[in-house]
Amino acid sequence: MELSDVSADLSEVLFTEQQIADKLAELARRIEADYAGDRPLLVGVLKGAVMVMADLARELKIHLDMDWMAVSSYGAGTQSSGVVRILKDLDTDVQGRRVLIVEDIIDSGLTLSWLKANLATRGAASVEICALLRKPDAVKVDVDVRYLGFDIPNAFVVGYGLDYAETYRNLRGVGVLSPHVYQ
Numbered sequence: 001m002e003l004s005d006v007s008a009d010l011s012e013v014l015f016t017e018q019q020i021a022d023k024l025a026e027l028a029r030r031i032e033a034d035y036a037g038d039r040p041l042l043v044g045v046l047k048g049a050v051m052v053m054a055d056l057a058r059e060l061k062i063h064l065d066m067d068w069m070a071v072s073s074y075g076a077g078t079q080s081s082g083v084v085r086i087l088k089d090l091d092t093d094v095q096g097r098r099v100l101i102v103e104d105i106i107d108s109g110l111t112l113s114w115l116k117a118n119l120a121t122r123g124a125a126s127v128e129i130c131a132l133l134r135k136p137d138a139v140k141v142d143v144d145v146r147y148l149g150f151d152i153p154n155a156f157v158v159g160y161g162l163d164y165a166e167t168y169r170n171l172r173g174v175g176v177l178s179p180h181v182y183q
């Protein structure tokens, strides 16, 4: 679905399909250089990271493995608390592997900092993060995002994997959801 198909629901277009593709190509060149001679394990965080994973993995000109985790972050209201429950774990043993976590967006950063520590305790040789989007609050938690697409303002965004109540994940681009949709 195109951003223009739901333009009435968006207050702003942030990134088009082409802008995202160009950015992922940039990140892919860095990842190829950093992992040359290795076979990284890309760990996608369901469900939001599906589009980033699909496009980044196909852009990468190195062999890699892909696996998936689903986690839920408990918290009061819309704030995530950092208490994370694993809903679906990896099928892969990460012992000795160079792991690259692939995420759609970092807001509080609590989910990712928990996940990074969790994978490290399983004996991964390294754990790095690739995220398409980062919100300003993420700076409060000291989570190192080695491969970042874009810093964005503190707004609720949808598209390219990101949902509102499971809708909009299949948008080709990313936009700010207009408040009239959820108010």
Ligand code: 5GP
Binding pocket: 048, 073, 080, 103, 104, 105, 106, 107, 108, 109, 110, 111, 112, 155, 156, 157, 158, 162, 163, 164
């Ligand atoms: P946090 O970094 O706060 O622990 O959690 C990040 C998760 O919250 C993301 O993976 C995503 O599922 C969700 N999230 C945070 N900000 C947004 C947003 O603007 N739009 C959407 N659709 N999800 C968001």
Ligand code: MG
Binding pocket: 045, 046, 047, 048, 049, 103, 104, 105
């Ligand atoms: Mg996510």
Ligand code: MG
Binding pocket: 162, 163, 164
């Ligand atoms: Mg969601």
